[in-house]
Amino acid sequence: RPQEPAFMPKGDQKKAFAVPPEYLSEKYKPIGNQVTSRFGEEASERIPVSRITPPPLGEILELPRDSNFSLFIPKHRRLAGRLIDIFLGVRNVDDLLSVAVYARDRVNAYLFNYALSVALLHRADTQDLDVPSIIHSFPDKYLDSKVFAKAREDATVVPEGSRLPIEVPKDYTASDLEAEHRLAYFREDIGLNLHHWHWHLVYPFEAARSIVAKDRRGELFYYMHQQVIARYNFERLSNGMKRVTRFLDWDAPIDEAYFPKLDSLVASRAWPARVSNQRLQNVNREADGIKLDVDDMKRWRDRIYDAIQSGMARDRSGRQIPLTENEGIDILGNMVESSILSVDRDFYGDLHNTGHILISYIHDPDHRHLESFSTIGDSATAMRDPIFYRWHAFIDDLFQRFKGTLPRYSENQLNNPGVTVQSVNVDVQGGQQNVLQTFWQQSDVDLSRGMDFQPRGSVFVRFTHLQHRAFTYKINVQSNQPREGTCRIFLAPKTDERGNPWLLRDQRLMFIELDKFKVVLKQGQNTITRNSIDSSVTIPFERTYRDLDTSRPQGGEQLSQFNFCGCGWPDNLLIPKGTPEGLPCQLFVMISNIEGDRINQDASGQCNDADSYCGIKDKLYPDRRSMGYPFDRVPRDGVDTLEQFLTSNMRVQDVSIQFQNRTFKPRN
Ligand code: CUO
Incomplete structure (x- = not known):
């Protein structure tokens, strides 16, 4: 289950947010210390999160945390709109961070990710912030479900560095x-x-x-x-x-x-x-x-x-x-x-x-x-x-x-x-002119940001996709001026x-x-x-x-x-x-x-x-x-x-x- 903090400070995964204890959701409050240190145990630095009076999330909480979320569903759209408004409405980036951290453990993860992405995209003061790619936040939307049990197993049993990429077969559906x-x-x-x-x-x-x-x-x-x-x-x-x-x-x-x-x-x-x-x-x-x-x-x-x-x-x-x-x-x-x-x-x-x-x-x-x-x-x-x-x-x-x-x-x-235009030709890298070349290519993607397991560390999935050889157009053109x-x-x-x-x-x-x-x-x-x-x-x-x-x-x-x-x-x-x-x-x-x-x-x-x-x-x-x-x-x-x-x-x-x-x- 994705359990990343709202958004990771760039360049270093060993940082964690210092979440004010009163931000914890009700069920975690009694064990506040254990929970806040849970995410910070590997962190070398804690990013302070300012305390503001959190906005009422109201209707947004009507979408259970363990539901799917779709923008095609009018109600989900409405909830997303509310959360986007909250994220757009706060005064500055510090407050945005604070509200996002507060909302993160209460709001449905898909809804949260969508609303925060839209807000970061449209706020003038967040134009230099990164959002992790959705393939890293929610790899489950893109990959054969069998991969995840294997990834979990690898993460638990195989030390990082010795893990081999998990291959997704090309034909699995x-x-x-x-x-x-x-x-x-x-x-x-x-x-x-x-x-x-x-x-x-x-x-x-x-x-x-x-x-x-x-x-x-x-x-x-x-x-x-x-x-x-x-x-x-x-x-x-x-x-x-x-x-x-x-x-x-x-x-x-x-x-x-x-x-x-x-x-x-x-x-x-x-x-x-x-x-x-x-x-x-x-x-x-x-x-x-x-x-x-x-x-x-x-x-x-x-x-x-x-x-x-x-x-x-x-x-x-x-x-x-x-x-x-x-x-x-x-x-x-x-x-x-x-x-x-x-x-x-x-x-x-x-x-x-x-x-x-x-x-x-x-x-x-x-x-x-x-x-x-x-x-x-x-x-x-x-x-x-x-x-x-x-x-x-x-x-x-x-x-x-x-x-x-x-x-x-x-x-x-x-x-x-x-x-x-007098002539057009295509030079294909290592190939014949005007013959475009395609083939299968394998690539690896790291799933670890979208999964919660201990110990952490990279888990790579290897998938196969279509690819083509690079090529260059050569176009000869005559112009009278x-x-x-x-x-x-x-x-x-x-x-x-x-x-x-x-x-x-x-x-x-x-x-x-x-x-x-x-x-x-x-x-x-x-x-x-x-x-x-x-x-x-x-x-x-x-x-x-x-x-x-x-x-x-x-x-x-x-x-x-x-x-x-x-x-x-x-x-x-x-x-x-x-x-x-x-x-x-x-x-x-x-x-x-x-x-x-x-x-x-x-x-x-x-x-x-x-x-x-x-x-x-x-x-x-x-x-x-x-x-x-x-x-x-x-x-x-x-x-x-x-x-x-x-x-x-x-x-x-x-x-x-x-x-x-x-x-x-x-x-x-
Ligand atoms: Cu029907 Cu892009 O519009 O999915």
Whole structure:
């Protein structure tokens, strides 16, 4: 059970907080000394915690400490909101520390961690504090439950230094009898699920308006999840499967089953599974304050379709809100998700979130078995379940219907006169040009911060994930004058699941963004080189996983906005798996006209290197174009194929992705 102090002073795990005895919860007060020394016995230094009058926690304590916690549950959201307000409301960091220490032993651990993370992310005076990565606080949300008994055993029996990493098998949630299991390496990728958790941490749909109302957050909800589906489909094609089918018939049995093999260490319960052929049911769970019917979702869906078709939404006062070419998608994103920015949350409802909830309670809709929600009910675990992708394929299709109503980009709008992309090549480290290489890689992660055992010390888990060889784009561009531009790089499979060439109106939905960056061109010939590791989509492997308390470079990279910095597609999944023979793909490069791209702001600073899917903390989204440009809209009339779509500032290069079925040991 996670028993870390509120947050560890950086750089040294041998410090402990000196907790004022009156802060102890009632049950520990009689044995106060033993308890306070329990956490401090290995500490070389005690951090004083100032005594303030602790705020009443009231309703926040209604969520038992041993419950699961989900932001999809309105009551949990409300409690989190209260705690966030308390954390945001105190005067200074000392008081925050004090309140956090006081709350830590009383409040549900997941709720506490979430609220404190949000507060640290948004308080002006905590911008240089670290929060441990959630993989270290709650490893139980990311790893096969079998690991924890072994870890405990190792920690007790084997002295630190002699402990070998505990291997998590690559295939532990199902066998090959289940076709969907071919995608488990993607769905259960730790970095992928960390990214998703971070994204929703940065873009909550319900909290104080100042926290929710970030620039283009509705559009980013659409775009980040659109890219998830495009990438998932790319992986499906890599595995000889067809694209995911939308979850459309909400009365039909759901074919996909999922058995997560996760135990919640906080709730001391296994996460519920879903057998095949379950159907959505109305959910009525008093304890969670949830009463939702499948018909509610159908009504909301139909109203949203109406808004899309008419190009008009209505707000609470009945006013007509046009879904314009530029802002319509943002309005729709907030409406569909929904967030508190929805134009009318009563009328358009809470479609996407309710889908998560209804699916997550499919095994116990009226709480008669006292079971909690399944993995799709928590943003930290939702992407593990195959139904997540069917649900989000439906949600994405709503957005695509709207995009289908917008004017097409004309050739003039797409072109960048005077700029010609002459050639594009990819140099792959130690490999052949234009043949991307993927393989299995093992890595180790330390679990000890998320578990409470004696004696302490590191316990490593070794897991296997997809990886690719680093590569470099080489792009030759001719320009008739010195200028700036934005280089946009996308990748899609060359053919559909039957091996047929695509129509662009379908292929455009398959393009995954690989990178986007500003280029400065001189007059004449230019060669642009760019390394895969610098992608605007990803964060480096180390940032996804590292334990910040021990590896932070002094005075170097500031990890102040860690929770924001933790948002970013994991680098190890930048390139889809491909096939042993080499999956034929098309690499698309465009240099767009900076006049239509530029946002005038100073975006220097931290956490600006995974902006494509995550934006930049406290800044505007750094690209004025519609997200996904130029593939966010249906191609102009007369354009059926990618080749016909190209203007001189674009270029397509055939590449392939070759998967080598070999597992490499950890790098160090
Ligand atoms: Cu990210 Cu449905 O929004 O999970």
